[in-house]
Structures are given as structure tokens and as C-alpha cells.
Amino acid sequence: MTPNILVVEDEDSLATLLQYNLEKEGYSVSLASDGEDALIQADERLPDLVVLDWMLPKVSGIEVCRRLRQRAETRNVPIIMLTARGEETDRIRGLDTGADDYVIKPFSMTELTARIRAVLRRLRPGLAEDRVRFGDIVVDRVAHRVKRAGRDVHLGPTEFRLLDYFMQHPGRVFSREQLLDAVWGSDVYVEARTVDVHVGRLRKALNIDAAVDPIRTVRSAGYALDLES
Numbered sequence: 001m002t003p004n005i006l007v008v009e010d011e012d013s014l015a016t017l018l019q020y021n022l023e024k025e026g027y028s029v030s031l032a033s034d035g036e037d038a039l040i041q042a043d044e045r046l047p048d049l050v051v052l053d054w055m056l057p058k059v060s061g062i063e064v065c066r067r068l069r070q071r072a073e074t075r076n077v078p079i080i081m082l083t084a085r086g087e088e089t090d091r092i093r094g095l096d097t098g099a100d101d102y103v104i105k106p107f108s109m110t111e112l113t114a115r116i117r118a119v120l121r122r123l124r125p126g127l128a129e130d131r132v133r134f135g136d137i138v139v140d141r142v143a144h145r146v147k148r149a150g151r152d153v154h155l156g157p158t159e160f161r162l163l164d165y166f167m168q169h170p171g172r173v174f175s176r177e178q179l180l181d182a183v184w185g186s187d188v189y190v191e192a193r194t195v196d197v198h199v200g201r202l203r204k205a206l207n208i209d210a211a212v213d214p215i216r217t218v219r220s221a222g223y224a225l226d227l228e229s
Contacts, residue, residue, distance in 0.1 A: 003120065004028040004182070006047035008038040008064065009082070010056055018051065021109045022116075035059025039067060042074050045181040048124060048168070049116060054083035054094070062097050069098035073172075078119045082107070124168065132167050135227040137206065137214060139167055148206055158183065159202040166215075166225035175222040199223055 005027045009015040012033075019029045030047065032038035036058040042050070050068070054061040061081060068074040081099040094102050100123060101115050125132075130142045136149045139160075146153040146163065155163065161183045166174075174182070176192040184190045203215045216226040 002026065002028045003048040003124075004030060004045070005049050005051060005116070006030045006032060006038065006041060007051045008032045008035065008056065008061065009051070009053045010034060011053075017109075018112075021113070025113050027116075033057070035061065035064040038064050042068060042077070043071075044177075046073060046169075046174075046178060047077055049078045049080065049120060051112070051116070052079055052081050052099070054081055054085060062094060065094070065097045065099055076123070078123045080112075080115055080119060132164075134167050134170050134225060135214065136211075137163075137167070139164055148208060148211065151208060153205050153208070155202065155205055158198050159205065162198055162202055163206075163225075166223075170225050173216075173218045173221050173224040178222070195223075 005022055007015060007018045007022070007029055009018060009031070010033050015031050015033065019031060022029045030041055030045070032041050034057040038050070038052070038056075039059065041047075052061045052064060056064070059067075061083070065079055065081065068077060068079065078100045079098060080101045080103060081094045082103050082105060083094070084105045100119050103112055103115055131138060131140050133139075137153075138147045140146070141164065144160065146155055146160065162179065165179070165182050176195040179195050180190055180192065184194075199215060203213060206215070207213055212227055214225055214227050216224045218224060
């Protein structure tokens with residue numbers, strides 16, 4: 001699964017530069033030009049990491065960071081702040097508000113991408129590893145294979161992407177709309193009930209030998225990967 005980075009930057013030229021270089025590094029990039037739009041986008045599609053400018057129209061970057069940390073859905077999303085503010089008090093304020101790292105303008109793309117990789121390795125290791133594990137389920141992204149309790153699990157491409165996304169966020173409940181955006185993409189029209197079909201196929205493939213069902217259905221909310229259900 002390609003990590004999705006939400007870049008919140010009101011300077012068009014810098015936003016375009018960031019998008020170009022991050023996509024070249026293999027990330028999926030969404031852009032927001034003000035704080036209000038950033039909060040809306042984060043609500044519609046949960047990002048894997050946010051690159052957040054401090055000085056933004058409508059809602060400041062520091063306030064966006066504070067609100068993201070207040071929401072249960074976005075509380076654990078890594079945030080790297082970009083700012084021209086180099087004073088120690090400003091850096092401390094940004095980190096105290098909930099930012100995970102702090103990059104001072106002007107910066108090199110090499111430095112920023114290195115910071116992104118470091119934050120993902122530290123806070124979201126599932127996005128930085130070729131093989132991820134949850135309980136007795138193992139996903140090998142390179143070989144495109146899935147095992148449960150040592151036995152091969154045969155999945156179609158969509159079910160594989162769906163499981164990979166769940167593995168990145170164990171225990172978190174996703175609505176059908178959120179799963180559609182994350183797995184199918186926001187530019188593809190697919191009916192919400194299609195999610196139910198593919199979750200059913202994934203559930204059937206994983207539930208070998210009457211194993212514990214790892215997919216939890218939350219009525220009127222969506223689905224989660226949770227072996228304690």
C-alpha cells in the first residue's frame with residue numbers, strides 16, 4: 001500500500017515542488033492550500049502522514065495540528081511541521097502541540113524525505129516494512145503473499161490492498177467511504193456496498209479452520225481489524 005501524505009502548504013510553487021518530489025519517492029500526495037481544507041481532507045481520507053506549514057490562511061498550522069490531535073481518528077497520524085520560525089520557543093510550541101518533527105525553511109528535499117522516512121519508521125513501522133504482522137497474520141508486500149498461522153491465504157488484488165490497509169491501522173474502525181477512498185481511490189466511482197462484498201471475501205479467506213474472525217463489523221460505522229473482537 002502506498003503511504004498517503006497530506007501536504008498543507010499555501011505557497012503554490014512550494015506545494016507543487018513537494019508533490020512532485022514526494023511522488024517521485026513513491027508516496028501518494030494530496031494537497032491542501034489552507035488549514036480549513038486540510039481538516040476537511042483529513043476527515044474524508046485518513047492520511048498516513050501530514051506535512052503541515054505553520055503559516056496558513058483560515059486556520060493556522062498550529063491550530064490544525066491541535067485539532068488533529070484532539071480527534072480520535074487522527075490522533076496518531078504523524079505530523080511534520082514546516083516553518084520559517086527558527087526560534088527555540090516556536091519549535092517547542094509546535095512539538096508541544098503535537099507535531100512529531102519540525103523542519104525549518106528553507107530546507108532541502110533530501111532532508112525532508114529523510115525526516116519523513118524516519119518518522120514513518122518510528123511511528124508507523126507498518127508503512128516502512130516489506131513484511132508486516134498482526135497476530136498470526138503476515139503480509140509480505142514484496143512477494144504479494146499472505147499467511148495466517150503459517151498457512152497460505154489466497155487473496156485477489158483488491159482483498160490484498162484492503163488487508164494491507166487494515167494492517168496499517170489495527171483496531172481502527174473505518175467507514176465504507178473511508179475504505180473506498182483509501183483502497184479504490186477517490187477518483188474511482190464504486191458503490192459503498194462493494195466494500196461489503198470485498199470485506200466478505202477477505203473474511204472468508206482469512207477464516208481458515210474456524211480461526212478467530214479478524215474483521216470486526218461495527219454497526220452503522222464500518223469495519224476494523226481486531227483479533228480481540
